[in-house]
Amino acid sequence: MRCSEAADQLQLYLDGRLSVERTRALEAHLARCASCRIELELLEEVVRHLESLQMVAEPADLSLRIMERVARTPQQQPSSILAQLRPSPGELLAAALLATIASLGSLLTQPALLRLLPLEGGPLMGLLASVTHLLQSMDATTLTLVCWVMGTLVGICITLLVVGEELRSRWLRAVWERLPVLH
Ligand SMILES: [Zn+2]
Numbered sequence: 001m002r003c004s005e006a007a008d009q010l011q012l013y014l015d016g017r018l019s020v021e022r023t024r025a026l027e028a029h030l031a032r033c034a035s036c037r038i039e040l041e042l043l044e045e046v047v048r049h050l051e052s053l054q055m056v057a058e059p060a061d062l063s064l065r066i067m068e069r070v071a072r073t074p075q076q077q078p079s080s081i082l083a084q085l086r087p088s089p090g091e092l093l094a095a096a097l098l099a100t101i102a103s104l105g106s107l108l109t110q111p112a113l114l115r116l117l118p119l120e121g122g123p124l125m126g127l128l129a130s131v132t133h134l135l136q137s138m139d140a141t142t143l144t145l146v147c148w149v150m151g152t153l154v155g156i157c158i159t160l161l162v163v164g165e166e167l168r169s170r171w172l173r174a175v176w177e178r179l180p181v182l183h
Contacts, residue, residue, distance in 0.1 A: 001029040006036045010043050088164075095161045102154045106147075 006029045012018045013026055030037050059065075135143060160168050 001025050003029075003033060003036055006030070006033065007039060010036075010040050013040075014043060014047060091161045091164075095158045098154055098157050098161070102150070105150070 006026055009018060009022060009026050013023065018026065030040060135146070138146065160171060163171075
């Protein structure tokens with residue numbers, strides 16, 4: 001008898017469900033195979049442990065209560081997934097704002113357009129000017145990369161805004177759990 005064959009029969013052996021012939025063959029294998037003896041001891045340990053656990057009596061009215069609970073649970077509407085995907089007015093507004101900011105951001109890198117805007121002076125203009133200067137000082141490859149990263153971020157934000165509350169919180173939780181820091 002091979003070890004794999006013996007391992008398959010150990011549970012039946014413990015349960016007393018092996019034929020006399022098979023019991024003899026298994027015992028003969030166990031007598032000369034230490035690893036299968038260890039396997040058997042572990043299995044016996046598990047069985048003892050399970051038997052020592054108190055059986056919990058189920059309440060007499062358990063099935064009745066389950067049926068009541070099921071009856072009270074509101075039926076899932078087939079349209080609920082679509083409803084979940086439909087953005088609320090606030091989410092649409094935020095998505096539109098983000099898109100506007102993204103478009104303005106790319107427009108404002110054009111110095112000719114910038115000069116036309118009534119934004120002379122003020123801290124906002126100073127910030128815009130330095131951002132514009134930074135963007136202009138980059139070479140084409142870096143600029144493309146920056147645009148790509150910003151576009152991706154905006155895309156992610158818009159997607160998150162549009163998918164609805166439940167999917168968004170699931171996404172955020174998934175990202176949070178994968179962060180290597182903070183927890
Ligand atoms: Zn063996």
